[in-house]
Amino acid sequence: MSIYLAVAGMPVNIFLIIGLGGLVGVLSGLFGVGGGFLLTPLLMMVGIPPAVAAASDSNQIVAASSSGAIAHKRLGNVDMKMGIIFLVGGIMGGTVGAQLVKILRNLGNYDFAVKIIYVVVLAGIGGFMLVESLNALRGKVKPVDHGKPSFFKRLMTTLPLQTDFGVSGIRASVIVVVGLGFLVGLMAALMGVGGGFITVPAMIYLLGMPTMVAIGTDLFQIVFTSMNVTFQQAITNHTVDVVLAVLLFCGSTIGAQIGARLSSRFKGEQLRILLALIVLAVMVQMFISLITAPQEVIGLTRGGGGH
Amino acid sequence: MKSAVKMVCLALFTLLLLMGAAPSALADPVTLNVQPDKVEVGVNYAGSRVTVSGRVPPGSQVLIKVESPERTVGLSKKGRVGGLFYMTVATVNVKGMPGMYKVLSSGKIAGLPAGLQERLGVDPEFRSICSRGQVMQKREEKSIILPPAQAQEYLAGLVRLNTKRGLYSMEDYAVQVESGVYRAVLAVPPDVPRGDSKITVYAVKNGSVLAAASTALPVVNIGLVRSLGNMAQTNAVAYGALCIVVALAAGISIAGLFRLINKLIFKDEGIGAHH
Numbered sequence: 001m002s003i004y005l006a007v008a009g010m011p012v013n014i015f016l017i018i019g020l021g022g023l024v025g026v027l028s029g030l031f032g033v034g035g036g037f038l039l040t041p042l043l044m045m046v047g048i049p050p051a052v053a054a055a056s057d058s059n060q061i062v063a064a065s066s067s068g069a070i071a072h073k074r075l076g077n078v079d080m081k082m083g084i085i086f087l088v089g090g091i092m093g094g095t096v097g098a099q100l101v102k103i104l105r106n107l108g109n110y111d112f113a114v115k116i117i118y119v120v121v122l123a124g125i126g127g128f129m130l131v132e133s134l135n136a137l138r139g140k141v142k143p144v145d146h147g148k149p150s151f152f153k154r155l156m157t158t159l160p161l162q163t164d165f166g167v168s169g170i171r172a173s174v175i176v177v178v179g180l181g182f183l184v185g186l187m188a189a190l191m192g193v194g195g196g197f198i199t200v201p202a203m204i205y206l207l208g209m210p211t212m213v214a215i216g217t218d219l220f221q222i223v224f225t226s227m228n229v230t231f232q233q234a235i236t237n238h239t240v241d242v243v244l245a246v247l248l249f250c251g252s253t254i255g256a257q258i259g260a261r262l263s264s265r266f267k268g269e270q271l272r273i274l275l276a277l278i279v280l281a282v283m284v285q286m287f288i289s290l291i292t293a294p295q296e297v298i299g300l301t302r303g304g305g306g307h
Numbered sequence: 308m309k310s311a312v313k314m315v316c317l318a319l320f321t322l323l324l325l326m327g328a329a330p331s332a333l334a335d336p337v338t339l340n341v342q343p344d345k346v347e348v349g350v351n352y353a354g355s356r357v358t359v360s361g362r363v364p365p366g367s368q369v370l371i372k373v374e375s376p377e378r379t380v381g382l383s384k385k386g387r388v389g390g391l392f393y394m395t396v397a398t399v400n401v402k403g404m405p406g407m408y409k410v411l412s413s414g415k416i417a418g419l420p421a422g423l424q425e426r427l428g429v430d431p432e433f434r435s436i437c438s439r440g441q442v443m444q445k446r447e448e449k450s451i452i453l454p455p456a457q458a459q460e461y462l463a464g465l466v467r468l469n470t471k472r473g474l475y476s477m478e479d480y481a482v483q484v485e486s487g488v489y490r491a492v493l494a495v496p497p498d499v500p501r502g503d504s505k506i507t508v509y510a511v512k513n514g515s516v517l518a519a520a521s522t523a524l525p526v527v528n529i530g531l532v533r534s535l536g537n538m539a540q541t542n543a544v545a546y547g548a549l550c551i552v553v554a555l556a557a558g559i560s561i562a563g564l565f566r567l568i569n570k571l572i573f574k575d576e577g578i579g580a581h582h
Contacts, residue, residue: 002351002353003350003351004348004349004350004351004352004353004497004532006528006531006532006533006535006536006539007535007536007539009498009536010497010498011352011353011354011497059550059551059554060554062550062551062554062555062558063553063554063555063557063558063561064558065558066554066555066558066559066562067557067558067559067561067562067565068558068562070558070559070562070563071562071565071566074566115392115394227551227555230547230550230551230554231547231548231550231551233547234539234543234544234546234547234550235543235544235547238539238540238543240539240546240547240550242535242546242549242550242553242554243531243535245550245553245554246553246554246557249554249557249558249561253561253565257565261573290392290393290394291391291392291393292393293393294385294393296464296467296468297384297385297386297460297464298382298383298384298385298460298461298463298464298465298467298468299382299383299385299464299468300380300381300382300383300468301381301382301383301398
């Protein structure tokens with residue numbers, strides 16, 4: 001059964017799209033991260049023009065993150081104060097990042113830089129999580145709780161504007177939270193991703209938030225960032241396909257429920273090992289695609305397809 | 308008197324003209340029927356088939372050419388960077404090439420004289436179409452047109468891309484001709500360009516065109532495809548707002564629904580951790 005997508009300008013198989021959404025939903029339900037950076041490449045693989053895939057994915061994330069954030073709010077997993085302050089930094093970082101992208105594009109070789117950053121960041125996060133969770137599983141001390149106070153921890157507790165984050169159970173400087181939000185927003189804009197897979201580890205390992213609160217708070221702030229991205233894409237590139245987004249959401253919401261139920265059967269460390277392996281696999285796949293000769297030298301650009 | 312003479316002269320002249328033109332006027336003209344006579348792209352559209360038929364002078368080879376309006380396409384070129392990595396090294400816009408270009412023939416297209424192939428734009432390598440394409444590259448805020456030697460690579464790449472997507476084709480023996488009646492089925496690909504495509508039929512004999520006929524094949528969006536597609540292009544702010552409202556409504560209602568399901572079936576709160 002197929003449906004013709006008005007904005008993508010092509011027919012798609014309904015079940016294939018719902019299935020893709022479901023697959024990514026299971027992973028997100030399991031780990032609490034991983035929507036954007038997996039779904040967009042998958043959509044491109046089934047022939048959706050890259051620009052439409054990325055823009056519609058962010059529209060889908062509006063739906064998925066809002067339903068997820070509501071569920072987490074009910075369980076007391078959303079630190080609104082943290083989310084809003086983080087968001088302030090994120091928006092500033094995103095704005096600076098967008099300008100930076102313009103400058104870098106004019107310098108040329110922008111795509112090259114982005115891909116290299118992407119691979120390095122993925123390798124760093126994946127590698128760190130893998131080592132950390134393997135250690136935790138072996139019963140070694142958690143560096144977050146007992147290690148000697150890191151440079152970042154000292155910054156967090158000594159900079160001015162100290163405030164309590166009740167839900168997270170931590171005390172930190174507003175400057176640090178805004179700064180972290182800024183960095184994540186900057187990276188997200190540079191790499192063209194939502195940033196969830198950077199935010200959650202940053203909240204857990206740098207700010208010391210409990211895993212579930214980090215996930216809930218991340219979802220809360222992603223509702224707003226993805227709304228902003230969707231709107232910008234709609235008015236500048238005309239590439240948001242709302243029908244595609246709804247189809248994806250149908251799949252991802254069911255998948256997420258399944259994933260969430262599966263996740264209660266695993267230990268937190270086991271989940272983090274799995275997530276680390278997936279992040280590393282994406283990194284390796286990207287790296288391989290960077291060093292293998294393409295079959296077709298000429299391809300459609302992000303503006304291609306559609307009308 | 309003078310005017311009467313003039314009238315007679317004019318009448319005689321007209322008669323002479325008509326007689327002179329008679330042989331070709333009396334020969335079998337080409338007729339052209341297209342069924343259905345337009346392509347409607349709705350929610351259920353997944354490509355379609357259009358039957359092209361009519362009469363041609365007996366014994367002639369039939370060529371059907373289908374050409375859509377021009378469509379500007381953005382292309383990127385991948386190349387080696389730093390001796391190890393492959394990535395986009397250039398992006399261009401190609402103008403002047405039709406979005407769809409299909410030629411169906413009753414015989415071998417390659418068997419036609421080169422001059423005729425070029426004149427009708429039916430050479431198997433799409434060279435005549437490529438000669439119309441302009442490859443624009445942006446350099447320091449200015450668009451320049453690449454010289455043919457550099458443009459060729461992009462044009463050839465675009466032809467390959469379009470051929471793969473069913474937008475370009477040169478099909479031998481795709482038209483059936485029997486005692487002056489021809490018939491062909493044209494496969495219209497899913498991402499056919501909107502607007503009026505032009506269908507032209509040529510009857511070719513002994514290396515020259517005996518007669519030709521052409522008609523327009525309108526390709527239009529209908530229903531939801533039309534309303535959403537139009538809105539996304541012409542009313543982007545409202546469309547963007549609509550996308551957000553739809554997504555939020557879906558997210559909020561699903562959260563409520565699953566809360567209910569979790570309560571009734573699993574007797575717990577579930578964990579809605581996803582994004």
